[in-house]
Amino acid sequence: MRGKLVVGNWKMNGGLAANSALLSELIAGWKPLPSRQIAVCVPYPYLAQAAAALGASPIAWGAQDVSEHASGAYTGEVSAGMLVEFGCRYAIVGHSERRQYYGDTDAGVAALAAGLTPIACVGETLAERDAGATMAVVLRQLQAVLAAVGANAAKLVVAYEPVWAIGTGRTASPEEAQAVHAGLRARLAQDGAADVALLYGGSVKADNAKALFAMADIDGGLIGGAALKATEFLAIARA
Numbered sequence: 001m002r003g004k005l006v007v008g009n010w011k012m013n014g015g016l017a018a019n020s021a022l023l024s025e026l027i028a029g030w031k032p033l034p035s036r037q038i039a040v041c042v043p044y045p046y047l048a049q050a051a052a053a054l055g056a057s058p059i060a061w062g063a064q065d066v067s068e069h070a071s072g073a074y075t076g077e078v079s080a081g082m083l084v085e086f087g088c089r090y091a092i093v094g095h096s097e098r099r100q101y102y103g104d105t106d107a108g109v110a111a112l113a114a115g116l117t118p119i120a121c122v123g124e125t126l127a128e129r130d131a132g133a134t135m136a137v138v139l140r141q142l143q144a145v146l147a148a149v150g151a152n153a154a155k156l157v158v159a160y161e162p163v164w165a166i167g168t169g170r171t172a173s174p175e176e177a178q179a180v181h182a183g184l185r186a187r188l189a190q191d192g193a194a195d196v197a198l199l200y201g202g203s204v205k206a207d208n209a210k211a212l213f214a215m216a217d218i219d220g221g222l223i224g225g226a227a228l229k230a231t232e233f234l235a236i237a238r239a
């Protein structure tokens with residue numbers, strides 16, 4: 001049976017003092033549950049802080065992006081090998097905010113090669129959903145990731161994040177999300193990766209997480225805004 005994974009994406013929020021308080025609350029409040037894991041993806045400068053705080057806890061940590069290159073003249077980039085040195089287990093790749101503002105695509109190979117688990121994000125815009133193109137868009141995005149990772153598809157985590165639901169307070173209904181997840185899982189199964197964790201992301205809150213996570217193909221969530229409050233994030237993680 002697949003377990004549940006709940007990952008917080010702090011985005012460009014936080015600071016040493018605020019992080020310290022949030023991490024302490026998470027550590028104090030998280031009572032491990034069978035088949036349930038939680039993680040936080042923090043801004044790069046705070047990876048050392050996350051590693052120091054979470055190292056002895058069951059909470060994993062990761063980054064919000066990773067370079068496709070191993071090293072070299074790529075100003076501003078951070079490699080998978082560097083993230084591993086800071087104990088990262090995860091790296092989000094292809095988040096819609098990175099695609100929209102920074103032209104990112106569907107990387108992930110470098111993360112896998114370094115032993116990180118990429119959390120590969122897919123999701124349609126509102127215009128694409130209204131045009132009935134949701135499945136075509138997410139399958140095209142997933143196809144690009146699968147083509148990149150080749151035989152390693154089973155090592156991915158995939159997050160379905162409808163762009164219109166991120167940070168907007170609008171969320172896909174459990175049925176809408178499940179329909180997309182079922183299609184993604186069917187495609188993953190063709191590459192021997194039917195059991196990858198398929199997360200839903202987009203305005204998940206404590207009051208809607210349980211219904212979403214109860215769906216057959218939703219294996220947890222990628223949580224933005226609600227990951228910045230320990231009580232809210234922990235409630236989602238337990239949902």
Ligand code: PEP
Nearest residue numbers: 166167201202203224225
């Ligand atoms: C995200 O950033 O991946 C996300 C899902 O954000 P939010 O939960 O705020 O919609």
